[in-house]
Amino acid sequence: MTVALVDGNNFFVSCERVFNPRLENRPVVVLSNNDGCAIARSEEAKALGVAMGTPWFQMRDLARQHGIVALSSNYALYGDMSDRMMAILAGFAPEQEVYSIDECFLGLDGLAGSELADCGRRIRACVRQWIGIPVCVGIAATKTLAKLANHCAKKCLAGSAGVCDFTRLPAVELDRLLARLPVGAVWGIGPRLARQLGDLGLTTAAALRAADATVLSRRLSVQVGRIVCELNGIACLALEEVAAPQQQIIVSRSFGIPVQGLPELEEAVASYIARAAEKLRRENLRAGMLHVYARSSPHRQDATHYHGSLMLPLATPSADTLVLTRMALDMLRRIYRRGPVYQKAGVALLELSDAAASQASLLPAAPDNAALMQALDHVNARWGRGTLRSAAEGVRQPWQMKRARLTPGYTTAWDELLCVS
Amino acid sequence: MPRLSCPEGVVVPPGAPLLERPVPAGFPSPAADYYAGRLSLDAHLIEHREATFFVRVAGHSMTGFGIHDGDLLVVDRAGTPADRSIVIAVLDGAFTVKQLCLLPEGVLLRSGAAGHADILVAGERELVVWGVVRWSIHKV
Numbered sequence: 001m002t003v004a005l006v007d008g009n010n011f012f013v014s015c016e017r018v019f020n021p022r023l024e025n026r027p028v029v030v031l032s033n034n035d036g037c038a039i040a041r042s043e044e045a046k047a048l049g050v051a052m053g054t055p056w057f058q059m060r061d062l063a064r065q066h067g068i069v070a071l072s073s074n075y076a077l078y079g080d081m082s083d084r085m086m087a088i089l090a091g092f093a094p095e096q097e098v099y100s101i102d103e104c105f106l107g108l109d110g111l112a113g114s115e116l117a118d119c120g121r122r123i124r125a126c127v128r129q130w131i132g133i134p135v136c137v138g139i140a141a142t143k144t145l146a147k148l149a150n151h152c153a154k155k156c157l158a159g160s161a162g163v164c165d166f167t168r169l170p171a172v173e174l175d176r177l178l179a180r181l182p183v184g185a186v187w188g189i190g191p192r193l194a195r196q197l198g199d200l201g202l203t204t205a206a207a208l209r210a211a212d213a214t215v216l217s218r219r220l221s222v223q224v225g226r227i228v229c230e231l232n233g234i235a236c237l238a239l240e241e242v243a244a245p246q247q248q249i250i251v252s253r254s255f256g257i258p259v260q261g262l263p264e265l266e267e268a269v270a271s272y273i274a275r276a277a278e279k280l281r282r283e284n285l286r287a288g289m290l291h292v293y294a295r296s297s298p299h300r301q302d303a304t305h306y307h308g309s310l311m312l313p314l315a316t317p318s319a320d321t322l323v324l325t326r327m328a329l330d331m332l333r334r335i336y337r338r339g340p341v342y343q344k345a346g347v348a349l350l351e352l353s354d355a356a357a358s359q360a361s362l363l364p365a366a367p368d369n370a371a372l373m374q375a376l377d378h379v380n381a382r383w384g385r386g387t388l389r390s391a392a393e394g395v396r397q398p399w400q401m402k403r404a405r406l407t408p409g410y411t412t413a414w415d416e417l418l419c420v421s
Numbered sequence: 422m423p424r425l426s427c428p429e430g431v432v433v434p435p436g437a438p439l440l441e442r443p444v445p446a447g448f449p450s451p452a453a454d455y456y457a458g459r460l461s462l463d464a465h466l467i468e469h470r471e472a473t474f475f476v477r478v479a480g481h482s483m484t485g486f487g488i489h490d491g492d493l494l495v496v497d498r499a500g501t502p503a504d505r506s507i508v509i510a511v512l513d514g515a516f517t518v519k520q521l522c523l524l525p526e527g528v529l530l531r532s533g534a535a536g537h538a539d540i541l542v543a544g545e546r547e548l549v550v551w552g553v554v555r556w557s558i559h560k561v
Contacts, residue, residue: 021511021514021515021516021549021551022514022515024514084471084472085471087470087471088471088472129472129498129499130469130471130472130498130499131471131472131498132498132551410474411474411475417475417476417477417493418474418476418477418516419476419477419478419479419516420476420477420478420479420494420509420516420517420518421478421479421480421482421516421517421518
């Protein structure tokens with residue numbers, strides 16, 4: 001197997017730069033929901049020492065000093081740019097596995113070895129020209145090695161200009177390269193596994209590659225054994241072109257303002273349910289279990305800290321916003337306590353099953369109003385999300401998350417297009 | 422109620438029409454064999470779906486080229502700009518819509534209205550062609 005891993009460099013920041021060239025060569029960070037922590041950083045911001053996950057309030061001084069530009073996350077824009085990027089990349093290979101919003105694997109089996117790096121360069125140039133996003137390409141015999149090759153391409157350790165092809169690298173050179181990478185840089189080796197492997201004296205990717213797969217399978221897990229095989233060029237992980245069916249749908253948000261009253265919490269939970277149920281219906285699923293929680297800030301570990309949570313099965317699996325809302329609000333009232341300052345609430349739909357293959361209940365249950373839900377989804381698809389909604393979601397929604405530094409929906413809203421004179 | 426059956430392997434998404442158009446119960450439509458779908462503006466105006474962006478015009482500097490204040494531009498980033506293309510350019514970090522003229526003495530960005538000077542890009546100035554304008558959509 002020959003596989004490429006293509007991913008966007010500092011993807012969210014790059015998306016912003018396409019529509020605001022003044023952000024080029026400046027330190028830029030994109031903040032998480034509610035303008036909380038840094039979730040994407042430009043190279044310039046990384047060089048200033050801004051770590052992933054740094055809370056915005058902690059880097060304010062640094063930002064003022066160095067002119068760091070902080071932006072709210074514009075997921076509508078990033079989602080559209082991601083769709084464009086994945087569609088472009090799909091044109092380069094017969095097989096594609098979209099791995100995350102900004103990276104995908106491409107199966108390059110048909111290409112001759114000498115053409116691979118050239119193909120990588122063409123991919124890079126095309127994505128850069130068509131949508132303005134810089135990408136790096138790692139090419140290797142397995143997905144795990146392709147991930148590492150991509151890492152090397154990004155850090156300019158081997159190959160040139162954002163493309164790194166392990167398949168043409170002499171074994172000695174590959175060993176030298178892997179000896180410089182910590183074992184934690186290997187795909188699938190998290191901090192805990194890295195510690196365990198470190199205890200066994202395996203601290204670099206090269207050491208893990210040279211280890212005995214069978215022994216590690218026995219001592220740690222089959223997964224680790226598989227990673228060792230993959231590092232040796234024996235493919236154990238196939239390209240997964242079809243995404244696995246969703247296990248759960250979670251919608252949770254921090255509030256833009258501190259919330260204490262039940263009415264605001266009810267509005268928030270009803271809105272999250274509406275969003276989750278819409279996703280549920282789009283996937284043609286029903287939920288059999290509902291989880292609702294509300295909590296105060298985890299940074300406030302005093303007596304007033306509270307985390308209320310409840311999970312309950314539905315009598316009959318449902319995809320009806322109104323059925324789910326009624327139940328979620330009932331659950332919320334049971335976990336609500338007067339006193340705490342709530343900072344976040346969330347809902348999760350679990351035990352998802354195919355709507356077409358659901359089992360009828362013995363008990364008489366409130367049936368889903370499928371026609372009403374279809375009308376609801378059509379209206380909101382045509383006129384915008386939230387046009388038609390349950391009264392429980394509220395009107396003004398003062399608790400909505402803060403996105404004070406949000407850029408326009410350049411590709412997703414007619415009245416927010418790029419203006420040019 | 423009769424059950425709806427589909428040939429094996431055909432998945433009908435909920436809400437999707439089973440047929441493109443209603444089928445007359447009486448005499449079969451003589452047009453059915455010729456039905457080729459309705460015209461789509463997207464298909465007409467957009468050559469490269471992924472590389473096409475919409476941009477709004479602000480100002481009157483390009484009226485001579487038929488591009489007016491408030492018009493919607495269909496911009497394609499996939500093609501290479503040619504001499505005399507109308508382009509979205511980034512000049513020293515700012516967006517502008519101009520005609521690209523490749524002259525022996527350098528690149529000239531031409532405006533299309535009196536009172537708006539042409540710009541000869543020279544020296545330290547940085548010019549990037551962001552995309553090529555394919556269509557201007559004007560509301561009458």
